[in-house]
Amino acid sequence: MINVAVCGCAGRMGSTVVNAVTAADDMQVVCGIDPYGEMGEFPVYKSIEEALEAGGFDVLVDFTAPAVVAENLRKALPTGVDCVVGTTGMSNETLEELAALAPEGTCLFVAPNFTTGAVLMMQFAKAAAPYFPEAEVFEYHHCNKKDAPSGTAIRTAQMIAEARGFESAAPGAETEIEGCAGARGALVEGVPVHSARSMGFVANQEVIFGSLGQTLSIKHESWDRESYMPGVLLGIRSVGERSGLVVGLENFMD
């Protein structure tokens, strides 16, 4: 039985993780951590320090907020707890610095997106990137999302940039008319990323590639937070066998 602590257990993602872990046969929630959480089937601590002091968990799952996740990990990793992190917004440098705090045999697993469809979308985008001189990423999320662009969009742009090895020649920010800064999107490693926020969306993304006379669109739509749960459970089951920093669910998908 894998003992799991869920950080952010009162949130949209955290509460879905609590339900998914509870429904699985090979793991259980031993505690939650959330300043707005309430005691129920398991204790809920107001801070990571209180949870670490109580102990009793092998894996910490974090779905909190970009402003607090690094601090949570800074406290948890040195104790040797494997961490499965969905909270977005941390740079690669921060992740490497945090992973270095963990003793040998401890894993920091971070997935910008836990849906299998989004992982495949990124892999398809990587495969297409060398063949198209232009690429733009369009992401659509609910309006309570705290970071823009999304972690998935940033990761997709990075993968496109690495795979193609050239800069797009499409017109950029210099063509934006006065008073409309940002119309051409944010440049992430040379790839324009456009972020839409609206009620109605959970998390969608489309990557559009262009070359002479043709475009290729790769689109992923996630309409329910349940779509993330198989990936989160796979992460919880897999971290015990890995050590150090692992970024991306693709590392655990056959």
Ligand code: NAD
């Ligand atoms: P949310 O605002 O609904 O929930 C966050 C929860 O964290 C809240 O209940 C809040 O009280 C709690 N919290 C705040 N500070 C805390 C702390 N110091 N310790 C413990 N808990 C704390 O947010 P959400 O929609 O559930 O999203 C959470 C994060 O997950 C966001 O960064 C979001 O972008 C990310 N996310 C990632 C994926 C993925 O596949 N990787 C998917 C969806 C969302």
